[in-house]
Amino acid sequence: MQLQSYIGGAWRRGRDRGAALLDASTGELVAEASSAGIDFAAALDHAREVGGPGLRALTFHERAGLLKALAKRLGECKEEFYALSYRTGATRSDSWIDIDGGIGTLFAFASKAGRELPNAHVLADGALERLSKAGTFAGQHIYVSREGAAVHINAFNFPVWGMLEKLAPALLAGVPAIVKPATATAYLTELVVRRIVESGILPGGALQLVCGSLGDLFDHLNCQDLVSFTGSAHTAARLRAHPNVIRHSVRFVAETDSLNSCILAPDALPGTPEFDLFVQEVAREMTVKAGQKCTAIRKALVPAAAAVDVVEALRAALGKVVIGDPRAQGVGMGPLVSLDQRAEVLARIGDLRREAGLVVGDLDGFEVRGGDRQRGAFLPPVLLLCREPHAARALHEGEAFGPVATVAPYRGAADAIALARRGAGSLVASVFSADEELAAGLVRGLAPYHGRILVVNRHCAKESTGHGSPLAPLVHGGPGRAGGGEEMGGIRGVLHYMQRTAVQGSPDVLTAAGGRWARGSRLRDPGVHPFRIPFNDLELGDTLQSGERLVTVEDIERFAMLTGDTFYAHMSEAEAARNPLFGGRVAHGYFLIAAAAGLFVDPAYGPVLGNYGLNELRFVKPVKPGDRIKVRLTCAEKSLRADKGWGEVAWDTEITNELDETVASYQVLTMVSVHAVPDSQTS
Ligand code: NAP
16 A cells, blocks of 8 residues: 555655555555655645635634544544554554544543633733823734644654644644654554545645655745654754754744653652552553653652662563564553664663663563564563663663663652753653652752653542643643653643734724723723623623612621621721721622622623623722722623524623722623523523
């Protein structure tokens, strides 16, 4: 089978046969891949001129809808993906991380975007910045979609998740992707892309695929394009230095090698649950995906006194692992992806053995179940013990991208931190400790050098997602050797694909540009109570100015009796007078917002379905008996829930006193029907 690239809306075969891709267990030919003859300048143009406009025409919520539909569709095809995934050397549970993990990431991004992004094209970032005394000139940061292509260069180890975890945030941001999977496992990515294309869910040009090399694509990148690279530090360094990347300041994100540490804290000695959890985690990380995970544990840092116990416990755990063709019954660890990769790992093990002793793993005499012993890329789990880790080099610099880890003894928590930091920047470190203070000290010491830190104790272990799992809501990436990049992290990951721009001008201009009413903008009198206006007819700036209400001592006392809040500042003139903030008896803040609702609410049945909270509530100035309060309520943000028949409306709300001083400020969050008089079906 010759793999095809999906470029410019059509499947295209390379001009030559290209690289031969072999089954990791049997060495049989699976496919050939070549991108020779592909016009990469045209691929970029297709993304920019067809894919980008198609995606940018959709709102964040509509794009989230695409991701959800895609996730459902891929879920229906997943047995086909699992079957092919065996050929990469993955066991069924390895493939679960890749396939179900990838589909789950699409779902997670879709749901986060629905909850955390507006149903709009532009995202206002942070609060309005007042830049002038009278408030006629202000600033607002906004995020808009970049108008280029996202070039995704992925590693071989996760052909499905690796594509989907980058695709989800790019598409949400309105940026089309050109995906280039690592050639060794591109056949699985190609199959998934075929199912995506057949589904017709994505707009034209939103996704293109390159099976084979990227040819001269980098020569055609411009300042709106982005590159997101996953692979070796060596390749990242070369690509980052491409003259065109430098000339156009092309945004370049890299996830590269990582010497991740797992620390058995000084308190977690043999016999404690944390000791057992540590051993279990190290053994699992060594064998899942045959250790071919960027987040896998490479350094097991243990108290010197516990080193022998750790080695013995790991020997017992690793001794149970059955190595072989993942299609064979009972196999727990498959081969590496290719013989080349195995040769590379064996070379790294050679480096490590110059400074560490081999304690588990018979490189010549291990058993293989199924597969082809000669042509399959099998390797046993290999554990080393490095007694002088400070003097070592390979331990801290040479990533053996396979089932390989080294136990290294440390002397005290500071020493453990120093050894972990020798990785010069890593994706993840984990700490096994039942002592929160000790763990917190380790976290502080490790954090500047790591993108993620997992702390495991007996209380969270059962539900812990583990050392090696990057999660959609959390940042994946790390400083230094790990590439200096950051992916995912929820909506943070979407923003990497967008341009943040500071807009300065009058509040009315900022309202129009940011899609969010800015304080100081024109107030609009809609002619009726705004609560009578259905969602689609409400306009930003639609305002209600309420009448006044006199606040009395009786109000305060009745509110105190009703709620039980008899705090002295509300109840005792003498004690309130001694309070440096009040100088006398004051109304409850919660009474003010309740009284304000009494001033602004329109009670009759209508489009406002409910109030689901308040944002940014601040009590700015105390209100005393005898003060008169009034409210301004302005439609400030709208976000339609298209499938629900209502939208969210945030009302900018200000309570003022008789001197027009602001006493409280907040946003009232409501759900407003698209119908003037909703019936029971609309909500
Ligand atoms: P690699 O050789 O650097 O390849 C990574 C990707 O870059 C592949 O798609 C590869 O395509 C492509 N590539 C290579 N040369 C290129 C060029 N000149 N122009 C454009 N693309 C090019 O890495 P690998 O050895 O396959 O992967 C293993 C490494 O990846 C390990 O070191 C591991 O730590 C790292 N990794 C990191 C993460 C992370 O998230 N930090 C995740 C997984 C893996 P071809 O396959 O066609 O050569």
